[in-house]
Amino acid sequence: MTLQLGLVVPSATAQGDPSPEPPASAPLEPTTISAPAFSGTGGAAVTGSRTPGSAVSVTADGRVVCSIPPAQSASWACTVTRLPTGAGQEIVATESPAAPTDPAPPAARTTIDVLLPPVLDGSGASLTPGLVSGTGNPGSFVRVVVAGTVDANCSRVPVSTRGTWSCSVSAEGGPFTVRAQQVDPAIGGGQASAFSNARNVTVDRTPPEPAVIVSPAAGARVGSEPLEIRGTGENGGTVDVYVDAVPVCSTTTSRSGWSCVIGGMAEGERSIVAIQRDAAGNFASPSAPLTLTVVGDAAASPGTPTPEPTPEGESPDPAEPSAPGSPSSEPETDDDPTPSPSDTAPPPGVDVLPPPADGSADWGSPTEFGSALTSITDRDSLGSWWVAPAFGVLFLALFAIPLRMLATTLRGRVPVRAASLTGRNRPRADHATTVNPWLAGAVPLGIAAVFIAVSSGVDNEVRYARLVLAIVIGLSVLNIVGGAVATRLGATMAKTSTRLRFMPIMLAAAVTTAILSRSVDLDPPIIAGVLIGASFVADTAVRRRAVVSLTQLGAVTVLGVLAWLGHGVVGTPTGFVSALVSESLATICLAGLGSALVLALPIGSLPGRVLLEWSAPVWALVMVVVAAAVATVVAIGAPAAALVPWLVAAAVFAALSAAVWTYTTFVAPAFAR
Secondary structure: OHHHHHHHHHHHHHOOOOOOOOOOOOOOOOOEEEOOOEEOOOOEEEEEEOOOOOEEEEEEOOEEEEEEOOOOOOEEEEEEOOOOOEEEEEEEEEEEOOOOOOOOOOOEEEEEEEOOOOEEOOOOEEEEOOEEEEEOOOOOEEEEEEOOEEOHHHOOEEOOOOOEEEEEOOOOEEEEEEEEEEEOOOOHHHOEOOOOOOEEEEEOOOOOOOOEEEEOOOOOEEOOOOEEEEEEOOOOOEEEEEEOOEEEEEEEOEOOEEEEEEOOOOOEEEEEEEEEEOOOOOEOOOOOOEEEEEOOHHHOOOOOOOOOOOOOOOOOOOOOOOOOOOOOOOOOOOOOOOOOHHHHOOOOOOOOOOOOOOOOOOOOOOOOOOOOOOOHHHOOOHHHOOHHHHHHHHHHHHHHHHHHHHHHHHOOOOOOOOOOOOOOOOOOOOOOOOOOHHHHHHHHHHHHHHHHHHHOOOOOOHHHHHHHHHHHHHHHHHHHHHHHHHHHHHHHHHOOOOEEEEOHHHHHHHHHHHHHHHHOOOOOOOOOOOOEEEEOOOOOOHHHHHHHHHHHHHHHHHHHHHHHHHHHHHOOOOOHHHHHHHHHHHHHHHHHHHHHHHHOOOOOOOHHHHHHHHOHHHHHHHHHHHHHHHHHHOOOOOOHHHHHHHHHHHHHHHHHHHHHHHHHHHHHHHHHO
C-alpha cells in the first residue's frame, strides 16, 4: 500500500492537476526570548520573536507575568516585575498559534540573576547616635550611602543568616539622606542592587549631662509607702530610676524637671540612682547615688525635709506641704500613672530634631524646612527622570484641563460678588489696584510667611524665628524678581503699560497649599508665595498680555530651579548664616515652583488663563513644563506607592469635572428643549 500511494501522487501531478492540495499547515517560526543577565530591582524588560499572528505567554517564578496578544509583528516585548532574589531564575515564553490545529513551537527559555534592594528600618526622619539597620539577602554585603557618599564605616556590612544587618555611620550632624545597596558575589557577578528606601537621619553622639536627684534629701528616713523621686535633667530626655541597681520606673523630662513614683521598697538602707538618655539614645553617666533609709511608716523621720524641685520658669506648688512636721512618706498624689519605658522611649522614625551640644536650640540650629530637598547629584540613577514629563502630562490631563472645564461650566451659574470696602459709589479705574503695591503686599506676604513656616512644623524655639525671617527673605526675592521685575520686563518687550496688583487668589493658594502640606505631611511641602501680578488696561491686546504673563511664569520657574541647585550646593547648614541661606533658598525653590504651578492654571485672571486665550498649544506646553519642574524637585525619588493616592484623587476630580461639563452642555439643554 505504501508503494501504491507513493505512485498515485506523482501520477496526478503528471496529468497536470491544476489545484494540488496545500500542506496541512505551514511550519511555525521558532519562539525566542532574551532578558538582561542581572536585575537589581526585581524587574526586567524581556523581548523575543514569534510567528506573526501568535500569542505569547511569559511565566516566571511559577506565575504568568506577561500575556502578549496576537499581532502581525514578529517581535514581542514585556516588562517582568516582582521577581524574587535569586541566581539563574528561569523565564519561559510559550507561544500559542493563531490556528488551533497548528503545532506550537517549543517554549523558549532564558535565565536572569535578581538581587532586590535592602530595606532600611523605620520610615521618615529619625534621630540616632549613628546606628542604622535593616534587612537584606542572607550572605550579601550592604553598603550605606550618606548624602550621596558611601560611608567609610558601612562600606561592606555582612547580612546575617536571619537577613538582618546594622552598622554605625561615621557621619555626624545632619539631617542626611541615607540609602543602602547590597551586593552578593553569587548573584550577578557581584553587581550592586538598586537603592533601598531613603531616610532622613540626624546623627547625635553627644551624651547628655547626668541627671540630678533633688528630692528626697540624702540620708532621709522614709516610709515604705510609695515615694516620689524628683530631679532635673535635659529637656525631652528619658530618665530611668534604679533602686539598688534594679530598675523601678521610667519617666521623661519636661521643662528641665522630672518625677517618678516608686513603692514596695524593703526596709533598710537603699541606694537610688537615675540614668538619663536623650532622644537619640545617648546615655549619660549615672547620677550621684542618693542613699536613704526605709523604715516602717511610724518610724519615718518627721523632720526630714523633702523639698520639691522647681523646674525652670515655674514657682513652687503652694499645695505641696512644706511644714517641718510634714511626713516625707506621704507624697503629693499624681493623677497621671507612672509611664513605662515603652511609653516614654521615642519610637524608631520619630520626627525630632537633634538638640545642640549645649542642650538648647539656638539661632544656628537647623530646622527641617527644606531638609527633604536633594541636590541634582544625589539621584540614584537617571532612569527615573522620565517621571517628570510623565507627571507634567498627567497633571495637564487630570487636573488643569478638567479645572478649566469646571470653571467654564460654573461661570455665571455660581454668583461671585467681590467685597467692597470703600462703598459702592467709588468710581471704577482702568486698573484693578490703586493702592501702593508694596504696602498692599506687605501684610499678605507676612501672612503667607507664617503659613509656610507652619507647613513644616514649628516649635517654641528661637531657630523658628530665624526660619520665619528666611521665608520672608525668600518670598521677597520671589515677589520682587518674579513679580515686579519680570512683569516690567515683559511689558517692555510687549510694548505695553502695566501696573502691579495684589492677587488675592494667590494668597488663598498660599494658605491652602500650606495647610494641605501640613495636614498630609508632605515632605518637601508644596507651597505658593508669589502674590504680585500685572494689571492691564481694558483694551490691551491678548498677545501683549500673553507676553507679560509668559515672562512672569518663566521668571518664577527659573528662580525656583536655580534656588534648588543653590540649595544643593549649600548642603547641610552649620551655623546661623548658612542655615538662613539654606532656608531662604528652600523657600524660593518650593514657593517659586509651587507658585508657577498655580499661576499656570487657566482660571480667573491668572497668567495661565491669558496664555490659554492667546494660544492653547502654548499654554499646554507651559503647563507640562512647569508641572515637570515641580515633579523634578518634589516627586522624583518618592516611592511610587506615595503617588498613587494623588493620582487617584486627580482621576476622580477629572471624572467629576467631565461629568458636570457633560451634563450642563448636553443633558440639561436637552431636558430644557
